[in-house]
Amino acid sequence: MSSTVVTDEKKATPDSAKEPQKRRGELILGLVLALVFLILLLFLITICCETGDAENIWKESAALFIWGCTVTGETRLLLLVILSGGLGSFVHAATSYVSYVGNRSMRSSWYWWYYMRPFIGIALALMVYFAFRGGLMMSIAGDENPSLDPYAVAAMTGLAGMFSKQAADKLREVFDSLFKSGGDAEREDKLGEPVPVKDVMLKLQNITTYRMAEDKTDSDVLIKDLYDIYKGPVTRIPVVDAQNRLRYIIHQSLLFKFISRHSYDSNQDVNKLSLLTLADFIAEDQNGVLVRDSVEFVSPDTSVEDAKRRMEAIEFCQDVFVTKSGKADEPILGWLTNNDIARHLKA
Numbered sequence: 001m002s003s004t005v006v007t008d009e010k011k012a013t014p015d016s017a018k019e020p021q022k023r024r025g026e027l028i029l030g031l032v033l034a035l036v037f038l039i040l041l042l043f044l045i046t047i048c049c050e051t052g053d054a055e056n057i058w059k060e061s062a063a064l065f066i067w068g069c070t071v072t073g074e075t076r077l078l079l080l081v082i083l084s085g086g087l088g089s090f091v092h093a094a095t096s097y098v099s100y101v102g103n104r105s106m107r108s109s110w111y112w113w114y115y116m117r118p119f120i121g122i123a124l125a126l127m128v129y130f131a132f133r134g135g136l137m138m139s140i141a142g143d144e145n146p147s148l149d150p151y152a153v154a155a156m157t158g159l160a161g162m163f164s165k166q167a168a169d170k171l172r173e174v175f176d177s178l179f180k181s182g183g184d185a186e187r188e189d190k191l192g193e194p195v196p197v198k199d200v201m202l203k204l205q206n207i208t209t210y211r212m213a214e215d216k217t218d219s220d221v222l223i224k225d226l227y228d229i230y231k232g233p234v235t236r237i238p239v240v241d242a243q244n245r246l247r248y249i250i251h252q253s254l255l256f257k258f259i260s261r262h263s264y265d266s267n268q269d270v271n272k273l274s275l276l277t278l279a280d281f282i283a284e285d286q287n288g289v290l291v292r293d294s295v296e297f298v299s300p301d302t303s304v305e306d307a308k309r310r311m312e313a314i315e316f317c318q319d320v321f322v323t324k325s326g327k328a329d330e331p332i333l334g335w336l337t338n339n340d341i342a343r344h345l346k347a
Helices: 002-048 073-102 108-133 136-141 150-162 164-178 223-227 252-265 270-274 278-283 287-293 304-312 338-346
Strands: 062-064 069-071 236-240 246-251 296-298 319-323 332-337
Touching (some): 002 073, 108 150, 223 252, 246 278, 278 287, 304 338
8 A cells, every 4th residue: 555655656746846847937938928028019119209200200211219320211111010020929929828827738848839929920020011012912902002101011010920820821812813823724624614612512510510618618628528529430520619610620540649648648547537628638749730720711612622722731731611701710611621622633
């Protein structure tokens, strides 16, 4: 009996020793995020607080009081883009940080994601700004003589930093519109008109989903409840909210690997396994990326061929969901897996 107690204590010791280190890491990350925000805010105030003619203030050179140097209006505008993109990415990172720390599901393997978020946001903001400034997006929208409002630029690039996936999707649309090839239309051996995904998708009423109630969070969803759904041909489970908006797509192999790993770690402790939640699963390793970000959304009129190209452009993506206008925050109307797409194109 005593030897069993000693063994249990030895098992508990590493976890208890790691807890202060984990809290320290979370505290350092939180302080870094706060410092980034203060620096961005200070520099934004610096480049915006310049007196003069309100109409031409962003066209003239100005002295930046922190650095004591004079920069042109173009340079100030570029600095505004950089700072706005960083601020937008800070909002995204800080929101995610407080959510995971609040749910006690923060993992140290994700720290570098938070540290790199401002740089990713800045890079995307610059690309979006260059696309607008170069007239690419404006020409596609039909606005030939746009006026450049610096505050609109700040809002646009800030949102690009905050919603990086949507910004990248928009840039891809611009590229597709500019470099769309007409060669396929001229080929004599083409197979016919493109088939829209709405004609071949699995419709919502035929999809086996796990629907989360309004008042439920990831911590309220037990892994065993998801496991019970995998019966017959079901190998992937879309987790949706009460409005049928996609939250995650969970593949059977990924979930079974998670359960197997914890079964081994817990020495087949059934009680411990029964308490595992969706939040535990999402927080582990790359699971969050694989089930949340490795998904593509298209509108019903998108062709199956285009859906395949867009799916292949996203790393690890094997699922395409159909919504009214192809946005991730809309209720899903249908679903195409990589197998469905391959089967249709082969036919």
